[in-house]
Amino acid sequence: MPSKRKVELAVLALCLNKLNVKKKKKKKRRAEWVKKWLLDRDKHTHINLLSELRTYPSDFHNYMRMDDETYHTLLEMVTPLIEKQDTKMRRSINPHERLTATLRYLATGRTYEDLKFTTCISPQALSKIIPETCRAIYQVLAPQYLKVSCVFLHTNPI
Template sequence: MRPQRRVWCQEWLQRRERMGSSVTILHGLQEENETLFRNYVRMDINSFYALVSKVESYIQRQETNMRQGITPAARVEATLAYLATGCCYTSLQYSTRRISKQSLSIIIPETYETLKDDYMKVPTTPEVWMCVAQGFFTRWNFPNCLGAIDRKHISIRPPQDSGSYFFNYSHYLSYDVRELRPPVLTTTSSRCLL
């Protein structure tokens, strides 16, 4: 039988409305330094809030008498941080977001599913692939190139009996994640990626 919960939500997580990064860091950087804001969320202020407003109706949750919901801006911020850094949910909950790892495990996949169709498309027609190849040739002087592979090692706990399969050259256990990138990252995927 499962032990009964002692608290509904831990006290340090309840201070998200006053001390979470969406309140402190995002608003502080927005008011003081747009360059640091861009570095933090990897897009400018207008693009970030345009992205939030486009997906807000899909990821907004109802406020209740028990607690306030996590704002769409905080949901998008957490998802972008996860996609950009590859940090685990436990690390993200402590890195000033003040969203529990259990909530993050629901929020990040939901928000990603909402974003992926419009912002993370893969070309499907030969014309779009040719446009991508032209972009690599024009910008980087690489003919016949369709993508650049970016790589990141994500720390893991290895499966049982995996031996040294996940041990890497940096002397820790990791999984090697690779991503295919266009010549230039754009905010709209319907245009040619030039």
């Protein structure tokens, strides 16, 4: 007959084993690093629609809130400020996609979560891209379109 000590150790081992099994079952499966449909940006994005809309100027204007020529002028102006380098891990989001996502955000007021479906850009990336692109737009357009009076600058130094 086994000693009382051996029985206690066996019961303790069974309890610990059961706790260990429960912990393993509770562990959540890790989420994907990037969803597959977001990786296929070229296939699913609004950029394809934009290419088609160029043949219909009124529809392009309705979608972008500006004509094609104005869009390209703005794109040329902000590209040096918003262009990113590709890495070994992933391809960067090009200035065309960045500007289009920002203009759609400004035109529609949609949330980043909603915009991710038309832009195929994650909400986390949009939360960085849109403010950065807005700063770039302001930086390139402010000197030409937003003249500040000298009196204001003198009384309110930046």
